[in-house]
Amino acid sequence: xxxxxxxTDSRDGMCTTYLLAVLIExxxxxxxxxxxxxxxxxxPNIKYKTRGNAALAMELELKDRNDSQKVMEIVIKxxxxxxxxxxxxxNPGIVFIENPTPDLKNDLSAFSLRAVQDVLExxxxxxxxxxxxxxxxxxxxxxxxxxxLAAAGFSLCGLPDHTYELIAxxxxxxxxxxxxxxxxxxxxxxxxxRPDTWDTVDIDNKRIVFAPxxxxxxxxxxxxxxxxxxxxAFSIIKSEPVERYIxxxxxxxxxxxxxxxxxxxxxxxxxxILSGSISKSPRTITGGHIIFGLSEDGAYIECAAFEPxxxxxxxxxxxxxGDEITVFGxxxxxxxxxxxxxxxxxxxxxxxxxxxxxxxxxSMGKRQGYRCEKCGTIKKEQAIEKLSRNISEGFYEVPPSAxxxxxxxxxxxx
Numbered sequence: 001x002x003x004x005x006x007x008t009d010s011r012d013g014m015c016t017t018y019l020l021a022v023l024i025e026x027x028x029x030x031x032x033x034x035x036x037x038x039x040x041x042x043x044p045n046i047k048y049k050t051r052g053n054a055a056l057a058m059e060l061e062l063k064d065r066n067d068s069q070k071v072m073e074i075v076i077k078x079x080x081x082x083x084x085x086x087x088x089x090x091n092p093g094i095v096f097i098e099n100p101t102p103d104l105k106n107d108l109s110a111f112s113l114r115a116v117q118d119v120l121e122x123x124x125x126x127x128x129x130x131x132x133x134x135x136x137x138x139x140x141x142x143x144x145x146x147x148x149l150a151a152a153g154f155s156l157c158g159l160p161d162h163t164y165e166l167i168a169x170x171x172x173x174x175x176x177x178x179x180x181x182x183x184x185x186x187x188x189x190x191x192x193x194r195p196d197t198w199d200t201v202d203i204d205n206k207r208i209v210f211a212p213x214x215x216x217x218x219x220x221x222x223x224x225x226x227x228x229x230x231x232x233a234f235s236i237i238k239s240e241p242v243e244r245y246i247x248x249x250x251x252x253x254x255x256x257x258x259x260x261x262x263x264x265x266x267x268x269x270x271x272x273i274l275s276g277s278i279s280k281s282p283r284t285i286t287g288g289h290i291i292f293g294l295s296e297d298g299a300y301i302e303c304a305a306f307e308p309x310x311x312x313x314x315x316x317x318x319x320x321x322g323d324e325i326t327v328f329g330x331x332x333x334x335x336x337x338x339x340x341x342x343x344x345x346x347x348x349x350x351x352x353x354x355x356x357x358x359x360x361x362x363s364m365g366k367r368q369g370y371r372c373e374k375c376g377t378i379k380k381e382q383a384i385e386k387l388s389r390n391i392s393e394g395f396y397e398v399p400p401s402a403x404x405x406x407x408x409x410x411x412x413x414x
Contacts, residue, residue, distance in 0.1 A: 002060075003152070004148035005023075015217055027074065039165060043117060045269040091138070095149050109157045115146060162254065165248050166233075168244075175215055181219070181220060192232065193224065193229050193230075201400070202400040220239070278294060280293030281320055290317060306402075312338075325344055326342040342396075343393045350385055
């Protein structure tokens with residue numbers, strides 16, 4: 001039986017990953033996990049999300065098929081008890097898949113990917129659930145059925161790329177208080193396991209970034225390329241008592257949300273990889289955000305490096321008109337929020353007024369050429385001059401403190 005869950009948390013507490021961790025313990029009497037439980041990050045631009053827009057799934061190998069109904073009842077009762085129904089945007093969904101058919105697998109493969117890259121409607125999930133006679137339970141407006149079905153779909157169909165995250169949970173009596181984590185051991189864990197783990201600390205900004213600040217049950221999460229790496233880091237970190245921990249397989253840090261597209265094809269609330277040339281030079285706006293314009297075949301989009309990206313903005317400021325780049329990020333309000341960029345070709349020349357008698361010549365008017373004020377020499381055209389640039393071709397990314405869950409860090413690139 002594949003069990004999918006989504007949307008049980010709130011902005012002020014609880015966490016769907018914790019609910020699944022509790023369920024794993026409760027269901028041990030009925031069977032064992034066939035593989036790692038899945039933590040699936042859905043489209044990060046969905047306005048209805050509570051925090052990280054994560055959906056969960058696990059595949060349970062039942063000891064006795066006759067226990068199927070009991071397992072469903074336990075899952076439903078646990079959600080009834082633990083989900084934060086008072087939150088407006090909390091609309092839980094539970095999905096149970098048994099005896100999947102090839103047709104279901106084909107349908108879910110497409111549906112699950114769309115849940116990460118596109119904007120789905122509740123009716124699309126319900127149509128699939130009814131068509132394939134999948135047992136399910138939705139609450140309130142039932143939006144959680146989208147994520148629950150998508151996560152179950154990835155459990156059935158597999159992930160094209162994946163990483164791992166070990167999530168440690170707090171004792172219930174500690175929730176809401178400041179987390180007690182020894183900083184020195186966190187830096188030691190990062191030093192001992194990098195590059196097999198990442199985003200535990202933000203080296204440039206001298207910050208620990210693997211622990212949330214909200215009053216939810218998560219103590220911290222360690223991300224890495226395999227279970228061994230995250231367990232080694234976990235063994236080094238000293239903290240308050242851990243109630244329980246789970247190692248999840250996940251689509252985090254895979255760029256699964258990004259769609260290769262042309263600028264003219266862009267829609268809001270999706271994430272893209274776009275290429276073009278800079279047509280409007282970077283400018284700083286109120287709040288310290290940096291904006292520039294990118295064009296391709298007559299289509300135009302503005303790209304932004306927002307203040308929380310910190311030092312990344314220094315790179316963006318060095319870009320200029322004519323540079324050819326590829327941008328990676330999410331589009332909101334017709335602006336692409338940069339997650340990383342690749343500088344493909346730098347503009348190394350510029351047109352300037354010619355020099356004569358050790359000074360720039362003055363323009364005589366539109367299309368009338370340039371005159372030296374000292375000797376009277378006239379030249380018709382501007383001069384092409386070579387530029388010295390403070391940036392090189394290659395990849396640049398935002399710091400770990402500003403990285404989105406799905407964004408693939410350069411440390412994972414070949």
